[in-house]
Amino acid sequence: MGTGQRFAEHTTAAGAGYTAPRSRLPREPAAGQATLDDGRGATAGAPSSSPPKTAGEFRRGALTMLPLLPGYAPLACLIGVTVAASHAPAAAWSGVWLIFAGTAHLAVVQQVDAGAGVLVAAASALLINLRLALFSATLAQHWRGTGLLSRLVAAATVVDPTWMLASRRFAEPGGPAAGRRFYFGVSTVLWFGFAGMVTIGMVAGRLVPPQAGLTLLAPLCLVAMVVPAVRSASAAGGVAAAAAAAVAAAALPAGTALLVAMPAGVAGALIGRRLAGKDRTR
């Protein structure tokens, strides 16, 4: 998806003026470099030209995430219902905390319940979560020079909404420290809020009649992610090839379609990109 690439370019530009924390790397900013303070060096006697604004960033992040939580309620409810119907509900529920990625969690629970092998189910879910490595890679530059604990804690909650909100915040003025605090505020609300909603879905989901159409929620969520991403010839080629491969592999064991569709999608995107390039050169 082009989003990650664009974001990477964006944050690379935004982070160009980043100054490493003074307490760890005591070097002066280069001449002409913007002195974006990371907040650690905030002192009362510092020049007041651009005071660091890290205070309240955690709260701001939490308050930004809070109204978005209901948007994830349908997915959480669907996971809750699936977990409750699973043959091992307690183990399936633990995925809320251990995986903390709705689609992959749903996929692994559904596949194990459908009789797929542990390795096949896990591999499929991990393939879905490959995007998290990209998200993490694009956020990582803002954790340069920070302590190990901060990185380890941040890594636990890198997922679509935290990445999206944090990326916007990192692009704003204020420095990496403010962005990190904002990120942790977003993460905390999502972490506990999503787990709470899944648990409510487990308990109350059974009360929802089948006519309520909960089975529609998963495809609709995926439609909302896939369709807007088709904005270029490469994306269209990738989606078309992946869809064709997934249909062709539908009869194969659970999870296989994903393994087949990913390289097919990459190949389709490459072809689309090449064709678009030829069109431009004509």
Place this chain on the structure above:
Amino acid sequence: MNMLAAIALVGIGSYLLRAVPLLLVDRIRLSPRAEELLGDAVLAAMTALLVATITHLAQSPPVPGVPPAAVWAGLAVGTIAAALRQSMGRVLLAGMAAYGATLLLTTVW
């Protein structure tokens, strides 16, 4: 036991996927080409999941009292909303509203 093992494997793997870039940020940087390919693979994975869920919807036995037309109407309207670049919440809302409206209409008639 299988469920717990699968959840634990995915949990550990997912954490590593998230942690490695953060831990190695000072040493490794993905090339734009690698990011592009990874982005293509992510979109392909989501597409495959979408196809799988739609195939599952088409093959599963109909819910009593729910005509298949309601499900397809919901999906169609959701897709149109997504094509119009609406947010996920609005796509869900539009799809579910179409599903409910079709259900109501078929029940009345």
